[in-house]
Amino acid sequence: MRATELFMPTLREDPADAEAISHKLMVRGGFVRQFASGIYIMLPLGWRVMQRILGIIREEMTGIGANELSMPTLHTADVWQATGRYDAIGDEMFRLDDRGGRKMVLAMTHEEVFAWLASRELRSYRDLPKIWYQIQLKFRDEPRPKGGILRVREFVMKDSYSFDMDEAGLDKSYEKHIGAYDRIFERCGIEYLRVESDSGFMGGAQAHEYMAPSPAGEDRVAICTKCGYAANVELARSVAAQPAAPAASGSAPREVATPDQRTIAEVSKFLGVEPWGLIKSLLYIADEKPLLVLVRGDHELHENKLARHLKAAVRPAHPEEVLEYVGAEVGFVGPVGVAERRVRIVADETLRPEGPAGPREYAAGANKPHTHLMGVVPGRDFQAEWADLREAQAGDGCPDCGEPLAVDVVIEVGNIFKLGTKYTKPLNATVLDESGQERLIIMGSYGIGPARIAAAAVEQHADERGIVWPKAIAPFDIHLVHVQPKDELQSDVAGKLYDALKAEGWDVLWDDREERPGVKFADAELIGCPIRVTVGKKAGTGVVEVEPRGEGGREEVAVDECVAAVRRLWEAAL
RNA sequence: CGGGACGUGGCGCAGCCUGGUAGCGCACCUGCUUUGGGAGCAGGGGGCCGGCGGUUCGAAUCCGCCCGUCCCGACCA
Missing domain, CATH: 3.40.50.800 (Anticodon-binding domain)
Structure with a gap:
């Protein structure tokens, strides 16, 4: 193509509202333009890159026997109500009414409609297995669009859905997708990781995410270079790296005055106790009830792990609630005595007293103003339920082989889920098996964000002069x-x-x-x-x-x- | 949703504090020159200063409300 025939509006300067490298370069290079917050126009160059990526995706999907089709993006609310997501999902779903007052939504994803189609058209075990996919728009009213094309409210996605008779069939479809996805990201020329992930509100048993390392990413993954363990930190297991706190002495906890010492850093310095000798006590609200969450002082709570353990949404308590439920202000909260106030306590496994090292003693808030307790022994001075709540940190031990883990910042470019019957059951998608028995179809769902592949490629391959496209996806x-x-x-x-x-x-x-x-x-x-x-x-x-x-x-x-x-x-x- | 910042020709910005009717660079149009690393000269076009309201003789400038956009956090298949 001649440049004189091409609409290629390059810019000499970086756009003022761009932060990420890919955002700056894709705007400057004339690939994209912003229309509104989180809504982008794909200019000819950007669209060519997209088509290249989609071409690779199509080839690899065809290669595993998948059929391309195209689903509506305007949905009636009923299928979403049937699966419960109409109410489960909040403001992130664009909702509207048609002229007759019927509730409609813009598609965030397409499990419901695919399951609906399967329920009407698949009748016999002879019709299975099937993999159907589409390249289609998704709409999500993100609370905070960011990073240019990375987190947006309207975007193209390749999404496929597998339909199988049983778990073994699902395993095969899942493996096929792993093969196709590995080849797709490889061919697109981006560096990527396949990691274990949380199945989140998709529900289901097993899930992986495909992650492209980049500082512009919004997720973190823990990876072991020795044995290959790789997981999103929102579920990564790991072995705490820091030494254990001192062994428990026989004496009861004793109060110490800690005027104005609120944070872990302050208390650690004031008492001369290392952060791992402290208990971090965080009051949360789950199901409108107070909940004291404990992690070691040098650890960070991962809220998703907490929510998963409780099977409930959680939020940090407001300062007034802290005062009301534990009788002390934020900074002086601790586990001793709160059970008597009918506050449930959940503590991270690291604090568990039954470890090989036996009971340890820690410093913690005393639930009295400007006071902490020293010599607090979990299991003796307070009881708790134990769970993996802490976020994996770089340097922690790999849960499988013990080698130190690295933590990478990554862009999520794809994901795969084993769904089971979560969607086929409410939509009554069944087939008859060999014996004439009605059986629920087992489903999987698999997504790729092509524009994120493009952005990740730019993030990973650029210099001070501009973009260095991998040859497979260059415009x-x-x-x-x-x-x-x-x-x-x-x-x-x-x-x-x-x-x-x-x-x-x-x-x-x-x-x-x-x-x-x-x-x-x-x-x-x-x-x-x-x-x-x-x-x-x-x-x-x-x-x-x-x-x-x-x-x-x-x-x-x-x-x-x-x-x-x-x-x-x-x-x-x- | 909590915190912060910004909104002035197409783009990037100054002007605002200390009110007096808008300016710079790039881009654009015309002409001449130039032609291997974002040209030079000359001439020219383009802005209800995000919106509404208020203060004032007078508002881009001061005050209030609203809208939009970005960043940090929360949230997020």
């Missing part, structure tokens, strides 16, 4: 910079090269604009096509330049050898 394969379009000789060479390169099957962007050379070079580096061919002043002597976008130098080649030189660079490109 064009070759950027043909025609330095002097008015020069007839150059035009002749550029035109011939354009045809020759296209004839080899490459997509070529021919920059035939009347622009200064500097502008063209800068745009080429910003847009980031894998290979640049420059037709300039030496074209008269039959010489042009070829250059890969990443590291690697520029070389001069004869016009006749240009295609071969490009092919060599193309093979070497990521």
Whole structure:
């Protein structure tokens, strides 16, 4: 394509409201424009990248026998009411009424509609297994869109759904998706991890997320480089790294005055006790009842783990509630004596007294103003229920092999869930088995965010000049910079090269604009096509330049050898 | 939802504190020159200063409310 025919609005400066590298570069490079908060326009370059990614996805989905179809994005509320999600999901769902007053929603995801279709069309075990997928818009009224294209309110998703007779069939469909997904992310040229994840409100047994490491990400994963354990920190298990607190002495807890010492850091310093010798006591509200949550002082509570343990939504208590329920202000809360106030106590496993090291003693808040207790022994001075509540930290031991874990910041680019009958049951999606028995279909659901793949690719492959696209998903394969379009000789060479390169099957962007050379070079580096061919002043002597976008130098080649030189660079490109 | 910031030609910003009817760079249009790293000169077009209300002789500027956008946290298949 000729640049003079292409809508390619590049910007010299970073947009003021962009923070993430991918956001800045995709706006500057003329790939996307923001329409409203969390709602983006895909410009021609951005849309080409999307199509490349979708092409790879389609090939790999076809490869596992999946069928593409297209579902509505405007749903009647009834299917969502049937599965209970109409009420379970709050403001994140866009809701509207039709002219007759019927409740409608914009699709956040499509389990309901796929299960509805399955319930009407799949009748026999002979119809299974099936994998259906679509590439379709999703709408989510995110409380806080951010990171440009990373967290938005309307976005394209590839979502597929598997339908099987039994768990064994589901396992196979799940494995097929793992294979396809591994190949998709590999082919797209991004670095990724497959990690264990929380099945969240999707429900279901097993779930993994595909994560692309990037500082622009919003999730954290714990990974073990030795044995391969990898999990989202919202469920990652780990072995606390820091040493245990002192062994319990026989004496009862004693009060110490700690004027104005509220935080772990303050109390630790004031009492001369390391953070891991403290108990962090956090008052939460679950089901409108108070709940004291305990973790060791050097640990962080992960609220999802708490919520999962309780099977209830939780929120931190307000300061007034803390005062009301435990009788002390925030900073002086502790576990001793709160059970008598009918406050339930849940404590992290690390504090459990039955460990190999036996009971330990800690310092904790005394539930009295400006006072802490020392020598508090879990199990003796207070009782609690035990659960894994703490967030895995870098340096913790791997739960499987004990090696230190690393924690990476990542962008979620895909996920896979074993759903079971969570959606087929309420929508009554059944088939008859060999014996004529009605059986619920076992379902799985599998998503990929193509725009997030693009953003992750930019995050992972960019330099100070612009984007360095992996070759499989670049908007064009070759950027043909025609330095002097008015020069007839150059035009002749550029035109011939354009045809020759296209004839080899490459997509070529021919920059035939009347622009200064500097502008063209800068745009080429910003847009980031894998290979640049420059037709300039030496074209008269039959010489042009070829250059890969990443590291690697520029070389001069004869016009006749240009295609071969490009092919060599193309093979070497990521 | 809690905290913070911002809103002035298409883009990036100054002006606001100390009220007097809007400016800079880039982009855009015309002409000439220039042409291998975001050109030069000359001329030109474009802004109800986010909205509403208030104070004032007079508001981009002061006050109030609202809207929008971004960032941190919470939240989030």
